[in-house]
Amino acid sequence: xxxxxxxxxxxxxxxxxxxxxxxxxxxxxxxxxxxxxxxxxxxxxxxxxxxxxxxxxxxxxxxxxxxxxxxxxxxxxxxxxxxxxxxxxxxxxxxxxxxxxxxxxxxxxxxxxxxxxxxxxxxxxxxxxxxxxxxxxxxxxxxxxxxxxxxxxxxxxxxxxxxxxxxxxxxxxxxxxxxxxxxxxxxxxxxxxxxxxxxxxxxxxxxxxxxxxxxxxxxxxxxxxxxxxxxxxxxxxxxxxxxxxxxxxxxxxxxxxxxxxxxxxxxxxxxxxxxxxxxxxxxxxxxxxxxxxxxxxxxxxxxxxxxxxxxxxxxxxxxxxxxxxxxxxxxxxxxxxxxxxxxxxxxxxxxxxxxxxxxxxxxxxxxxxxxxxxxxxxxxxxxxxxxxxxxxxxxxxxxxxxxxxxxxxxxxxxxxxxxxxxxxxxxxxxxxxxxxxxxxxxxxxxxxxxxxxxxxxxxxxxxxxxxxxxxxxxxxxxxxxxxxxxxxxxxxxxxxxxxxxxxxxxxxxxxxxxxxxxxxxxxxxxxxxxxxxxxxxxxxxxxxxxxxxxxxxxxxxxxxxxxxxxxxxxxxxxxxxxxxxxxxxxxxxxxxxxxxxxxxxxxxxxxxxxxxxxxxxxxxxxxxxxxxxxxxxxxxxxxx
Numbered sequence: 001x002x003x004x005x006x007x008x009x010x011x012x013x014x015x016x017x018x019x020x021x022x023x024x025x026x027x028x029x030x031x032x033x034x035x036x037x038x039x040x041x042x043x044x045x046x047x048x049x050x051x052x053x054x055x056x057x058x059x060x061x062x063x064x065x066x067x068x069x070x071x072x073x074x075x076x077x078x079x080x081x082x083x084x085x086x087x088x089x090x091x092x093x094x095x096x097x098x099x100x101x102x103x104x105x106x107x108x109x110x111x112x113x114x115x116x117x118x119x120x121x122x123x124x125x126x127x128x129x130x131x132x133x134x135x136x137x138x139x140x141x142x143x144x145x146x147x148x149x150x151x152x153x154x155x156x157x158x159x160x161x162x163x164x165x166x167x168x169x170x171x172x173x174x175x176x177x178x179x180x181x182x183x184x185x186x187x188x189x190x191x192x193x194x195x196x197x198x199x200x201x202x203x204x205x206x207x208x209x210x211x212x213x214x215x216x217x218x219x220x221x222x223x224x225x226x227x228x229x230x231x232x233x234x235x236x237x238x239x240x241x242x243x244x245x246x247x248x249x250x251x252x253x254x255x256x257x258x259x260x261x262x263x264x265x266x267x268x269x270x271x272x273x274x275x276x277x278x279x280x281x282x283x284x285x286x287x288x289x290x291x292x293x294x295x296x297x298x299x300x301x302x303x304x305x306x307x308x309x310x311x312x313x314x315x316x317x318x319x320x321x322x323x324x325x326x327x328x329x330x331x332x333x334x335x336x337x338x339x340x341x342x343x344x345x346x347x348x349x350x351x352x353x354x355x356x357x358x359x360x361x362x363x364x365x366x367x368x369x370x371x372x373x374x375x376x377x378x379x380x381x382x383x384x385x386x387x388x389x390x391x392x393x394x395x396x397x398x399x400x401x402x403x404x405x406x407x408x409x410x411x412x413x414x415x416x417x418x419x420x421x422x423x424x425x426x427x428x429x430x431x432x433x434x435x436x437x438x439x440x441x442x443x444x445x446x447x448x449x450x451x452x453x454x455x456x457x458x459x460x461x462x463x464x465x466x467x468x469x470x471x472x473x474x475x476x477x478x479x480x481x482x483x484x485x486x487x488x489x490x491x492x493x494x495x496x497x498x499x500x501x502x503x504x505x506x507x508x509x510x511x512x513x514x515x516x517x518x519x520x521x522x523x524x525x526x527x528x529x530x531x532x533x534x535x536x537x538x539x540x541x542x543x544x545x546x547x548x549x550x551x552x553x554x555x556x557x558x559x560x561x562x563x564x565x566x567x568x569x570x571x572x573x574x575x576x577x578x579x580x581x582x583x584x585x586x587x588x589x590x591x592x593x594x595x596x597x598x599x600x601x602x603x604x605x606x607x608x609x610x611x612x613x614x615x616x617x618x619x620x621x622x623x624x625x626x627x628x629x630x631x632x633x634x635x636x637x638x639x640x
Contacts, residue, residue, distance in 0.1 A: 027536035028137050029196060030519035031527050032163035033108075041155035042113050044069070044091065047076045051090035054081040057125035058094070060267035061132050065092075068136065068143050073154050092135075094128050095121040107199070107269075108164025111135060113156050126269045127164075130197055134161065137195075141539070144547040167478060169442055170521040171200035171492025172514065175452075177207035177277075177284075178235070178497040180226075180251040185503050187264050192507075192549075194268045196518040201265055202353065202492060204275045205253075208283035208304040208323050212252045213274070213346070217338040218289065225284035226252040228305040234463065235498040238306040247303070258346045273405070274347045276339060277355030279332075279389050283309075283323040292335060294326035294367045306498075310360065319360035327364075327389040328373040337396050344400035351421065352397050357407035359386055387413025394420055405442070408434065421489065425450075428480050435487040443491040448476035451513045452496040456554030459629040462499055470537075470555045471577045473516035474530055493517040507550040512537045534578050556616045556624040558583045558599075562637040565602070570635060574599035576616055581623065585614040594620060605631060 026037050048069055052062055062079075069075040080086050087093055100123050101110070109122040109131035120131035138156050142149040172193045174186065181189070190201060205212045211225035229241040230249035241247075253261070265272050278285075282292070283304050290298040301321060311318040325332045343352060361382035364370045370385060379385050390410050394417045397404040405421040408430025416422075421440040424431030431441040446453070446468075453468040454461040461467075478491035493514055500506050515537060519528060534555070544551050561573040574583040584596040587609040594617040605612065609631050616624025 026138050026157045026159055027539040028134055028161075029515045029533075029536050029540055030522035031532075031536070032134070032161045033524055033527065034162040036160045038114075038158045038160070040115065040158040042115065042117060042158065044073065044075060044154040044156065046074075047078065048092065049078045049080060049090045050092045050094070051080040051083055051087040052094040052128075053096050053125075055096070055125050057267075057269075058128060061125075061129045062094070065132050065136070068139075072143055072145055072147075072149055073139075074148055074150065075154070090117065092118045093120070094132075095119060096125070096128065097121055097123055103162075104164050107168075108162075109134075111138075111159060111161040111163070113138065113159045115158075118156065129194075129269050130163070133195055133197060134163065137543075141543045141546050144543045146548060165197065165522045166524060167488075167490030167521050169200055169490025169492070170198045170518065171202050171273075171442065171444075171490070172198050172510075173202035173204055173275075173444075173492055173494040173496075175204040175207070175495060175497040175500075176210075176212050177204055178209045179500050180210060180212060180249075181497075181503065181506070182251060183253065183257045183261060186261055188503070189506075190261075190265050190268055190270055192510075193514070194270060196515055197522050198514075198518060199270055200492060201270050201272045202275060202494075203272055204277065204496075206276050206284060207281045208309070209306065210250050210252075210303060211284040211288065213258065213343070214252060214254045215339055215342050216255075217342065218335070220288035221285060222252040223288075225288040225303060226250045228303045231306050232501075235306045236308050240307045241302065241305050247305075249305070250303075255342075255346060262347060271349040272347055273349050273351050273353055274343055275353035275355055276343060277357070278336065278393070279325040279327060279386065280317070280323060280357065280359030281355055282325050283321070285325065285335075286323065289335070292325050292329065292332050293322055294324070294328065294369055295322040295363055298322060310358075317358045317360040318362050322360075322363040324359055324361075324363065325389075326367075326369065327385050328367070328369040333392055333396070336393060337399075340396055340400055340402075344397075344402050350403055351405045352400075352402045353405045353423070354390070354393055354397065354410075355407060356386070356390060356410040357425070359409065361386070381413065383413035385413070386410075387415050390420075391415055391417065411437070423492075425494070431488070432480060432483055435483045438487070440487050440489050441483075442489050443476075443478040443480075444494055445476070446494075448472055449491065449493040449513075449517050450496070451493050451509055451517075452499065455509070455513060455552050456557045457560055457627065457629075459560070459633070460557060460625060460627050461554065462505070464499060468513070469559075469577060470513055470516055471530065473513040474519070474528070474533055476517060476520040477525065478520065491517070491521055504550045508552050511544065511549070511551040512540065512555070513552075515540065531579075553623070553625065556581065558614050558616060558624065558627060560629070560634075560637070562634050563602070564638055565604075570605040570631070570638070571602040572599075572605060572612065572634060573602050574614060576624075578623075581616045581618050583614050583616050583624070585612060587612055589613075591615075591626060593617075593622070605634065 066077045104123050106124045107126045109127040111131050112119045122128045211221045215221050227247040227250040229245045231238040286293045287301045287303045309321045364382050394404045408424045422434035423442045427445045431443050434441050453466050454464045479485045479488050555577045558574045582598040584592040586592040613628045615626050
């Protein structure tokens with residue numbers, strides 16, 4: 001009896017081990033609703049037959065799959081379109097179910113890989129599209145290569161997956177106003193987001209540094225408003241441009257460009273939501289048409305090139321130059337009506353985002369036009385002035401057959417129309433309040449999903465004012481306690497571009513944090529696990545290496561805490577997001593490796609030390625980057 005129990009237990013261990021090994025070969029992001037990985041692999045033959053419904057909506061997805069198989073895996077592909085009688089011959093079958101499959105909705109799918117082949121089934125083409133993304137992730141990492149890869153076999157692990165999204169709104173925001181990214185780069189961005197099942201591109205098109213969309217009614221918006229002076233250094237700390245410096249940096253999208261981008265996104269089941277940021281963040285518009293301002297000196301304003309012009313030392317925006325549209329000027333509403341008429345024609349998505357954030361009001365507080373309007377309209381505060389502006393803009397946007405969305409500042413001043421949706425960015429408080437007031441909400445709290453912020457220590461990361469680590473992004477839950485989940489449309493990650501000078505750096509800031517947010521928006525909360533996610537991230541790092549895409553390895557680098565003990569000695573505590581890692585350090589200007597001391601608890605800094613260096617290892621493998629920080633900088637971190 002004891003022997004049979006031991007044999008049964010041994011068999012169980014072997015089965016568990018084999019399932020674990022197989023599961024490690026299927027590290028999907030975002031993690032599916034339900035997935036089983038039996039032992040075994042399906043090997044793709046040299047000639048792959050794919051059966052698929054002849055749906056126009058699936059053409060881009062099928063082409064992506066066939067291109068990968070033909071150009072990278074050197075497989076010959078034969079397509080069977082709507083060939084149900086021959087479908088059994090196919091090695092990969094894409095099936096639209098004739099009867100609606102429970103739970104899958106419009107975007108869900110099932111994916112089966114066994115000895116007979118691969119079958120993806122869905123209710124709608126979008127489901128097949130997302131099933132294909134998962135299939136590509138199941139394939140060997142070399143499928144991501146831009147070059148042909150010679151492999152003896154291309155194996156796909158056996159799998160039985162049922163998957164569908166937690167939220168309908170799974171967004172990524174791309175700011176092309178601060179730094180312009182061209183049409184091809186935007187298409188690349190779309191391809192990279194859909195690989196992880198995002199479906200909303202929030203397109204931030206206008207700001208103080210540039211107006212990026214052609215408006216036929218107001219040609220100066222792009223003739224003048226799309227260009228500034230190229231600068232190299234740290235944004236917001238650039239020198240003020242000289243009057244005659246050439247304004248050659250920038251660009252804009254023509255209407256034809258927008259049409260192309262929208263169509264490209266549609267083929268990948270992405271909706272594009274435009275943002276025209278008003279009444280603040282409008283310097284590019286004012287520089288183009290000074291009559292939109294309340295301030296006479298606006299005739300001398302230029303598009304901002306990264307020089308400081310907002311004072312944040314007061315805890316809110318105080319403008320050194322008035323970057324707001326004038327709420328008391330009827331020309332502004334005529335301008336907005338024409339702008340949003342053209343924007344609504346370019347973007348078929350049901351929402352238009354009007355911004356509404358960080359609007360400085362110090363110029364309003366002393367402006368005769370606005371003071372007169374406040375008296376006439378019985379407005380008591382500058383916040384009520386902005387609310388008055390927002391209500392008028394909502395009528396304009398609604399008249400174009402669209403719904404309005406704005407950042408959570410649009411709640412201030414009261415009277416926000418009920419059909420206006422709110423995007424909560426200053427934490428979750430705005431979203432909680434908006435939901436209580438009956439507004440639909442998209443959660444995008446800056447402490448979790450602002451992926452333009454530093455993702456590691458300031459000693460090694462490109463400097464930004466705050467840090468959002470990968471673990472912070474992974475902790476994102478779009479439905480906080482006490483909020484009606486029915487009013488939460490979903491969430492998104494925001495990538496502001498003040499510090500993004502190249503597309504490579506864009507990728508560095510986006511990944512892997514965008515993977516964490518994608519899992520928060522797609523996967524069931526109960527399926528999510530940090531350690532398991534980290535192991536999958538590492539697999540996707542390897543896939544990105546194959547694709548020659550950039551990502552941040554910041555999760556391996558040391559987290560630094562500094563303090564003083566009772567004797568006044570300075571100490572440093574070094575930890576990491578990822579375990580188990582060891583952090584090795586030196587104080588003698590040499591470069592530590594895994595033979596140097598490993599930090600354990602609070603490390604006392606030698607009295608005469610001037611610099612500390614540290615690096616992370618997993619066993620004998622170097623995984624972190626060499627970090628150097630002066631002792632003077634460490635002293636500044638001590639909380640008094």
